[in-house]
Amino acid sequence: MITKLDLYKVFCQVGKSKSFSKASKELYMTQPAVSQAIMQLERELDIRLFNRTPKGVSLTNEGSLLFEYVNSAINLISAGEEKILEFKDLTVGELKIGVGDTISKYFLLQYLEVFHNKYPNLKFKIINGTTIELCALIKSGEIDIAICNLPIDDPSLEIRPCGEVRDIFVCGEKYKDLSKKKISLEEMVKHPLIFLEPSSNSRKYVEKFMISKGIKISPEFELGSFDLLLEFAKINLGIACVVKEFSRDYLERGLLYEVKTLEEIPSRSIGVCYLKSVPLSLASTKFVEILEG
Structure with a gap:
């Protein structure tokens, strides 16, 4: 006997496939059985969920709303x-981690190596995204944990700091004289600035600090990649705001110079986040333990 959960699984697959025939192949069911399941669900809910056309099916407005909840629920199941x-004994399973490109490259890799050496049979699934996107993925059950720039204000998430970083300003050869003494933030903003895009948590943190000092920034360049910040500064396009811990190679090789300010930007944290309402899996728990070291 087909259960309500089975009906929702069929509904979810049809919604993804946009076709009864494609969904039937994914579900190893006959096409008539898939069609019958959708009709049964529509009868029980007393609403049409799909628009039928010769080219396939598409979700109605009501169907789209239901799909959002059902897909999240099935992912959580x-x-x-x-x-x-x-x-x-952690011999099978998959650890799904959400992380931004920069944190992935400069922070996460070392911990992935340690974890993989300890639990070689576990698979990793790494999903990249912004902090806002990753928080949404946690809530939908598509990732187990996310590693993000803090602060994050979301009461539904457990947030545990696992690393500290400092935001600094760097420049190339053209602006090297600025690195010889500490300068004021007022003087800093008179020069061309290179920042991450406004939606970045790192950018928001630095910008909030500077606004608290009565200083508004208007960057010449707003970039979506941390590595580009370093490269733009290296070729003298301006002074870039970067994370010191992620820029050590450029600084130690003399490719960039730190421009120190009279008022340092307070250090901030990188943290691991997960749903308060859902217990961490054993694999996630072990990985968080390694992060917190």
Whole structure:
């Protein structure tokens, strides 16, 4: 007997496939059985979920709304089933981590190596995104944990700091004289500035600090990549705001110079985040323990 959960699984697959025939192949069901399941669900809910056309199907407005919730619920159920399996001495399973490109490259890799050496049979799934995107992925059950720039203000998430970083200003050869003494923030903003794009948590943190000092920034360049900040500064396009810990190679090789300010930007944290309402899997727990070291 087909259950309500089975109906929702069929509904979710049809919504993804946009076709009864494609969904039937994914579900190993006949096409009539898929069609019958959707019609049964529509009868029970007393609403049309799909628009039928010769080219396939598309979700109605009501169907789209339902799909958002059902997809999240099924992902969470799948995550729960996987977590049960992981209790077999962590010999099977998958750890799904959300992280930004910069933190992935300069912070996460060392911990992934340690974890993989300790639990070689576990698979990793790394999903990149902004802090806002990663928080949404946690809530939908598509990732287990996220590693993000803090602060994050979300009461539904458990947030645990696991590393500290400092934002600094750097320049290339053209502005090297600025690195010979500490300068005021007022003097700093008179020069061409290179920042991450406004949606970045790192940018928001620095900008909030500077506004608290009565200084508004208007960058010449706003970039979506941390590595580009370093490269733009290196070729003398301006003074870049970067994370000191992630820029050591450029600084130690003399490719960039730190421009020190009279008022230093306070250090901030990198943290691991996960849902308060859902217990961490054993694999996630072990990985967080390694992060917190």
